[in-house]
Amino acid sequence: MNAPAGADWTADEMMTVAAARALRPGAACFVGIGLPSTAANLARRTHAPDLWLIYESGALGAKPDRLPLSIGDGILADTADTVVSVPEIFNYWLQPGRIDVGFLGAAQIDRYANINTTVIGPYGEPEVRLPGAGGAPEIAASCREVIVIVRQNRRTFTESVDFVTSVGFGRGPGDRERLGLRGGGPVRVITDLGVLEPDPDTRELTLTSVHPGVDPEQARERTGWELKLAPDLARTQAPTPAELAALRALLQTQR
Amino acid sequence: MATILPLDEAVRRLVHDGDTVALEGFTHLIPMAAGHELIRQRLRGLTLVRMTPDLVYDQMIGAGLADRLVFSWGGNPGVGSLHRFRDAVQNGWPGPLAIEEHSHAGMANRYVAGASGVPFAVLRGYRGTDLVGQTATIKPITCPFTGEELTAVPALNPDVAIVHAQRADRAGNVQLWGILGVQKEAVLAARRSLATVEEIVDELAPVPGAVLLPARVVTAVAEVPGGASPSYAQGYYDRDNDAYQAWDAIGRDRAAFTDWLRREVHGRAGVSGGAA
Numbered sequence: 182m183n184a185p186a187g188a189d190w191t192a193d194e195m196m197t198v199a200a201a202r203a204l205r206p207g208a209a210c211f212v213g214i215g216l217p218s219t220a221a222n223l224a225r226r227t228h229a230p231d232l233w234l235i236y237e238s239g240a241l242g243a244k245p246d247r248l249p250l251s252i253g254d255g256i257l258a259d260t261a262d263t264v265v266s267v268p269e270i271f272n273y274w275l276q277p278g279r280i281d282v283g284f285l286g287a288a289q290i291d292r293y294a295n296i297n298t299t300v301i302g303p304y305g306e307p308e309v310r311l312p313g314a315g316g317a318p319e320i321a322a323s324c325r326e327v328i329v330i331v332r333q334n335r336r337t338f339t340e341s342v343d344f345v346t347s348v349g350f351g352r353g354p355g356d357r358e359r360l361g362l363r364g365g366g367p368v369r370v371i372t373d374l375g376v377l378e379p380d381p382d383t384r385e386l387t388l389t390s391v392h393p394g395v396d397p398e399q400a401r402e403r404t405g406w407e408l409k410l411a412p413d414l415a416r417t418q419a420p421t422p423a424e425l426a427a428l429r430a431l432l433q434t435q436r
Numbered sequence: 437m438a439t440i441l442p443l444d445e446a447v448r449r450l451v452h453d454g455d456t457v458a459l460e461g462f463t464h465l466i467p468m469a470a471g472h473e474l475i476r477q478r479l480r481g482l483t484l485v486r487m488t489p490d491l492v493y494d495q496m497i498g499a500g501l502a503d504r505l506v507f508s509w510g511g512n513p514g515v516g517s518l519h520r521f522r523d524a525v526q527n528g529w530p531g532p533l534a535i536e537e538h539s540h541a542g543m544a545n546r547y548v549a550g551a552s553g554v555p556f557a558v559l560r561g562y563r564g565t566d567l568v569g570q571t572a573t574i575k576p577i578t579c580p581f582t583g584e585e586l587t588a589v590p591a592l593n594p595d596v597a598i599v600h601a602q603r604a605d606r607a608g609n610v611q612l613w614g615i616l617g618v619q620k621e622a623v624l625a626a627r628r629s630l631a632t633v634e635e636i637v638d639e640l641a642p643v644p645g646a647v648l649l650p651a652r653v654v655t656a657v658a659e660v661p662g663g664a665s666p667s668y669a670q671g672y673y674d675r676d677n678d679a680y681q682a683w684d685a686i687g688r689d690r691a692a693f694t695d696w697l698r699r700e701v702h703g704r705a706g707v708s709g710g711a712a
Binding site: 214237238239249250251252257258263265266267271276299304307310314315318322345346347360362363 | 464507510538544559618677680
């Protein structure tokens with residue numbers, strides 16, 4: 182727990198609230214399960230009721246009144262504007278750049294926001310075999326912007342990733358353009374400690390905001406590279422009572 | 437034209453050792469009961485194809501049916517890892533498992549190419565990822581019109597596609613709705629196909645947004661109520677999220693899994709409907 186002493190919220194709640202705030206009203210948002218789905222549905226219940234949620238199972242404009250466990254729960258199809266096939270969601274919606282925001286998680290992430298969800302250790306002799314790519318590589322490539330939500334520690338924030346499942350900024354400036362990736366790439370990595378954003382010139386993830394009660398040194402200690410701090414390092418606004426109430430009510434719906 | 441058969445007979449006729457078999461259904465309508473019948477018939481040397489292996493392939497891999505897996509996301513949705521899949525890849529238990537790994541976009545396009553009768557599909561995908569270096573079925577291609585560098589993936593044409601649907605009529609026309617996944621493409625791409633259905637009815641009333649698989653592209657239909665459980669069939673029953681969570685403990689442990697297999701699959705010969 183990194184919440185300040187006496188706070189009535191946890192670091193995970195802060196992370197989810199910060200992620201929800203990052204979503205603009207009306208945006209088309211490609212949602213993965215877990216924290217991204219929680220954050221997106223929180224945004225829909227707070228400042229962005231018209232957020233257009235897209236799940237890779239083909240539900241466009243889903244408006245679930247409870248949190249789904251999987252990306253294909255029946256509640257998503259029941260409440261969607263329309264349901265399309267899997268080839269259609271990827272070919273007609275994601276690939277041409279119709280999605281504003283893609284949300285991704287990570288097992289490993291490096292300073293250029295390249296993400297590994299495939300394997301820890303060598304591919305041929307894995308220490309830990311992870312689920313793999315799913316929709317992530319093309320979400321990372323084609324959404325106008327990408328937001329990553331992940332808890333911050335040295336196991337996850339690594340100097341280099343064991344496998345590039347989804348490209349952030351490759352090896353630095355110009356790589357996305359060279360690869361022909363048409364989306365803008367990661368704009369924000371939201372963790373339980375703060376927010377990291379790519380430096381506009383070097384594209385390196387830089388700490389731009391710390392959550393209340395977090396010392397920037399903690400974030401540096403829990404990062405596997407020499408984490409730079411933005412000169413105008415901000416302090417994240419603590420969750421408001423309204424945000425916390427909405428989040429807790431949302432989580433109550435999962436069971 | 438589709439033949440209506442009992443599930444065990446349909447599997448005996450359509451699926452053979454060494455076949456490339458695709459069981460599709462994206463979270464919804466997963467043909468679990470058909471997977472269990474493949475396990476009971478002790479098929480061997482299969483190449484299993486599926487975007488999201490899910491519990492059904494975790495069980496089939498753990499039971500030793502597969503030599504090879506073609507897939508794009510091997511997790512337990514909303515829960516975590518698939519431990520039988522992981523044990524096979526990391527430790528070769530119960531036997532070595534070769535993998536051919538893609539992204540969802542790549543797999544979906546491979547089925548589209550297979551259904552379309554062309555040898556490959558083109559997409560914007562994979563560029564800059566390490567999948568390119570690990571998977572031989574991902575290749576760069578230059579657009580002959582613009583010169584742009586894109587990615588090609590080969591068509592998937594399984595020997596057999598197996599899907600689950602809400603219902604069929606007595607002629608074998610199959611109707612499914614809700615989350616549609618990639619079932620239409622898988623059936624049209626395959627040489628043979630089996631649809632298990634919740635019920636066989638006299639007439640298929642239209643349903644908004646439904647997909648109809650005409651009987652002429654379906655080889656066999658088997659009536660298996662509950663055949664998608666613990667996944668779900670929209671309009672019939674909900675996803676059993678508790679069962680997905682309970683699978684984590686069963687799948688983690690070889691002995692617990694072996695015991696589950698004996699009890700819930702081999703012990704249920706002739707029982708139609710989804711075990712687990």
